[in-house]
Amino acid sequence: MTVENPAPLSLPARDADAAAWETWVRDRAAGGLARAQELVDGLRTAPPSATLDVLRQWDRASLELGNVAALGSLLGNVHPDEGVRTTAEQAEQDVSRVVTALGLDRGLFELFDGLDDGTDGGADGGADGGLDAQAARLLAKVRRDFARSGVDRDDTTRERISAINERMTEIDQEFGKVIRDDVRTVRVTPERLAGLPADWLEAHPADDDGLVTVTTDYPDAVPTRMFCHDAGVRADMLDAFLNRGWPATEPLLRELFDLRHELAGLVGFADWAAYDAEVKMIGEGPAIPAFIDRIAELAEEPMRRDLAVVLERYRQDHPGAEQVPATDAAYYEELVRKEQLQVDSQRVRTYFAFPKVREGLLAVTGRLFGLRYEEVPDAPVWHDDVTVHDVTDAETGAALGRIYLDLHPREGKYKHAAQFTLTDGVAGQQLPEGVLVCNFSRGLMEHDHVVTLFHEFGHLVHHVLGGHVDWARFAGVATEWDFVEAPSQMLEEWAWDADILRSFATDEASESIPAELVAAMRRSDDFGKGYLARVQMFYASMSYWFHVERPEDLTARMVELQGRFSPWPYRDGTHMFASFGHLGGYSSAYYTYMWSLVIAKDLFSAFDADDLFAPEVARRYRDRVLAPGGTKDAADLVADFLGRPYTFDAYAEWLAR
Structure with a gap:
C-alpha cells in the first residue's frame, strides 16, 4: 500500500511519562511484529504468482521488522528512563529472533529459490518480460541471505544457529549497556x-x-x-x-568472539572475518590485514617525522626521554600546535559556540545539498535536549524526511557519536527519519568536535536523501558497510574551509574566525595524520585479530598489537578494548573507517577547492552517490560520480604531504 505524502512517525507526547513510553514501545513493536508475521504467513500459505509481488510482500515484512529494530536500538541508547531502555532492548531482541527464524525457514528458502527471475522469459515486471534491475538485485540478495543463514543445514545445526544468534544479540546489548553506564x-x-x-x-x-x-x-x-x-x-x-567497562566486558567479548567464530564455521566459513567480509567491498577476510599493513606502511614515514617533533618538545621538559607516554601525548601535541604551528586550541574554541555551530551546520548542508530545514518546536521527543527539523527539497518543496538532533551528554545515554535510524524511508510508504546522537558541550566546542558533528551529519543526510527508493532493502545507507563512512568523512572537508567557517564561526564580539587562523588550523590538523593513521590501524588490527585468533588474554594481545602499530606505548594497567564499542556493531571490520577514508579523499577530489558549493558537482554527488541508497554496489556509485573507478592516489598524496 502506498500513500502520496507519508506522515512522520507519531511518538508519545512531550509530557508523556515513562509508563506511556513503555506502552508505546510495546504496542509499536507488537504491531510491527504482527504485521510482519502476517505478511510472511501469506507467503507461506498463498504466495503471489508473480515474482515481483512475492518480493514486494517480503520487502514490506522486512520494513516492518526494521521499524521495530530501529526503535529498539535508538530508544535503548537514548531514552532517559532505564525501564524504557530495557523495553526497547527487548523489542530489538524479539526482532533478532524473528529474523533468525525466517533465515532458517526452509519453506521460505524454497519459495525464493524457485522464483522465476525472468531470465527464461517470464513476465514478472520488466518491459522485456524479466525483473527490472532493482527487483533482480533484491532477489539475488535475498537468496544470498538464505545461503548465509545456514538454512540448508540439518535440524540440529539450525537449532544451534538460532541459539547463537539470540545469545549474540543479548551480549551485544549488554556490552553496549556496560559501556554506556560506566x-x-x-x-x-x-x-x-x-x-x-x-x-x-x-x-x-x-x-x-x-x-x-x-x-x-x-x-x-x-x-x-x-x-x-x-x-x-x-x-x-x-x-x-x-578502563571503562573493565573488567565486566571481557567475558562478554570472549563469549561473543567464540559464538561468532562458531556461527561462521557452521555456515561454511573459516572464521567470522571471512564470513563478515563476504558482503562488504573488501570481499575476503584475509584482505583485511593486507589492507591494514598497506596503510601502516604508507603512514610509517609521516608518523616518524611528526613523532620526532613531539618527542623533541617533550624532551624540553623531560631531558633524555626515549618516547612520549600515552598520558602526555595529547598535551604535548597541543603544545606543538600552539608553540610551533601557531594554533592555540583555546583561542580556536572561542569561535565555536555550540548554538552557532548547529545553525551553521544546517545552513551549510542546506546550501550544499539543496535542502531546507524547518524546526518543529512542538514535535514529541524523548528528552528536552532534542530538537526536531523537517527536511524538504529547497527547489520543489517536497517532503524528504525528519531529523532529530540529540547532541548533549546525560546519564544513561550512548557515549559516543552516531546516527541512529528511527524509520527507513521507502517511496510511497514511509518517510526517512534519522537521529543524530552525540555528546558535545553546550558552550564552546573544540574544532575537532565541530568536525565530528559534520561527519555524523553526513550519515544523517545520506539516510534522508537515500530514503526515497522503492525497496526497504536499499533504503538510506544500505550500501556495503565498508563504504558508509565515506560520505560522512567527505563532509568533514566543509568544516575546514575558511569561507564556510567564517559564515558561522564568530567570537563573543561577533568577529568571524580569521582566514589565517583557519589556514594554520589546517596545517595543525595535517600534523600527526601519519601517527593517527597508525592508531586507526591498531584499532583495526585488534578488531580483526580478536575475531580470527580469539586470544585467551585480550589485554596481552592488545598490548602486542599496540606495540606493532600505535605510536604511543601501552599504559600499564589499562584495558582500552573493554570500552571499544565497535567490537560490537563493526565486529571484525573496524578497517572500514580507513577504507572509507581512502574513497572519501577520492570523492572530494572532484570538488573545486575554491568553490565547495559549486552546484553542478554538488548535485551530481547528491544524485549519484547519496540518493541511490543501496540500489547499486558502492564501487559503481563512486564510478558513476567520478567517471572512473576509485583509486588510492588522492589518499596517498594527502598522507604524504
Whole structure:
C-alpha cells in the first residue's frame, strides 16, 4: 500500500511519562511484529504468482521488522528512563529472533529459490518480460541471505544457529549497556585543573568537599587530557577513560568472539572475518590485514617525522626521554600546535559556540545539498535536549524526511557519536527519519568536535536523501558497510574551509574566525595524520585479530598489537578494548573507517577547492552517490560520480604531504 505524502512517525507526547513510553514501545513493536508475521504467513500459505509481488510482500515484512529494530536500538541508547531502555532492548531482541527464524525457514528458502527471475522469459515486471534491475538485485540478495543463514543445514545445526544468534544479540546489548553506564570520575582540587579553559572551569565548581568532579564523558575527558598542566591529573583521567567497562566486558567479548567464530564455521566459513567480509567491498577476510599493513606502511614515514617533533618538545621538559607516554601525548601535541604551528586550541574554541555551530551546520548542508530545514518546536521527543527539523527539497518543496538532533551528554545515554535510524524511508510508504546522537558541550566546542558533528551529519543526510527508493532493502545507507563512512568523512572537508567557517564561526564580539587562523588550523590538523593513521590501524588490527585468533588474554594481545602499530606505548594497567564499542556493531571490520577514508579523499577530489558549493558537482554527488541508497554496489556509485573507478592516489598524496 502506498500513500502520496507519508506522515512522520507519531511518538508519545512531550509530557508523556515513562509508563506511556513503555506502552508505546510495546504496542509499536507488537504491531510491527504482527504485521510482519502476517505478511510472511501469506507467503507461506498463498504466495503471489508473480515474482515481483512475492518480493514486494517480503520487502514490506522486512520494513516492518526494521521499524521495530530501529526503535529498539535508538530508544535503548537514548531514552532517559532505564525501564524504557530495557523495553526497547527487548523489542530489538524479539526482532533478532524473528529474523533468525525466517533465515532458517526452509519453506521460505524454497519459495525464493524457485522464483522465476525472468531470465527464461517470464513476465514478472520488466518491459522485456524479466525483473527490472532493482527487483533482480533484491532477489539475488535475498537468496544470498538464505545461503548465509545456514538454512540448508540439518535440524540440529539450525537449532544451534538460532541459539547463537539470540545469545549474540543479548551480549551485544549488554556490552553496549556496560559501556554506556560506566561513567568514571576523577576528583581533584581546583588548582590542579590549571590550564583548562575558563568557561570549562566555570562550569565545574568545587563541591562541599572542595573538590571538582571530572567525568570520562567526552566534554570532560578531551579538554582535560589536552590542556591540564598537572601530569598526574592527565594520567588519572587517561586511566579512568581507558578502563571503562573493565573488567565486566571481557567475558562478554570472549563469549561473543567464540559464538561468532562458531556461527561462521557452521555456515561454511573459516572464521567470522571471512564470513563478515563476504558482503562488504573488501570481499575476503584475509584482505583485511593486507589492507591494514598497506596503510601502516604508507603512514610509517609521516608518523616518524611528526613523532620526532613531539618527542623533541617533550624532551624540553623531560631531558633524555626515549618516547612520549600515552598520558602526555595529547598535551604535548597541543603544545606543538600552539608553540610551533601557531594554533592555540583555546583561542580556536572561542569561535565555536555550540548554538552557532548547529545553525551553521544546517545552513551549510542546506546550501550544499539543496535542502531546507524547518524546526518543529512542538514535535514529541524523548528528552528536552532534542530538537526536531523537517527536511524538504529547497527547489520543489517536497517532503524528504525528519531529523532529530540529540547532541548533549546525560546519564544513561550512548557515549559516543552516531546516527541512529528511527524509520527507513521507502517511496510511497514511509518517510526517512534519522537521529543524530552525540555528546558535545553546550558552550564552546573544540574544532575537532565541530568536525565530528559534520561527519555524523553526513550519515544523517545520506539516510534522508537515500530514503526515497522503492525497496526497504536499499533504503538510506544500505550500501556495503565498508563504504558508509565515506560520505560522512567527505563532509568533514566543509568544516575546514575558511569561507564556510567564517559564515558561522564568530567570537563573543561577533568577529568571524580569521582566514589565517583557519589556514594554520589546517596545517595543525595535517600534523600527526601519519601517527593517527597508525592508531586507526591498531584499532583495526585488534578488531580483526580478536575475531580470527580469539586470544585467551585480550589485554596481552592488545598490548602486542599496540606495540606493532600505535605510536604511543601501552599504559600499564589499562584495558582500552573493554570500552571499544565497535567490537560490537563493526565486529571484525573496524578497517572500514580507513577504507572509507581512502574513497572519501577520492570523492572530494572532484570538488573545486575554491568553490565547495559549486552546484553542478554538488548535485551530481547528491544524485549519484547519496540518493541511490543501496540500489547499486558502492564501487559503481563512486564510478558513476567520478567517471572512473576509485583509486588510492588522492589518499596517498594527502598522507604524504
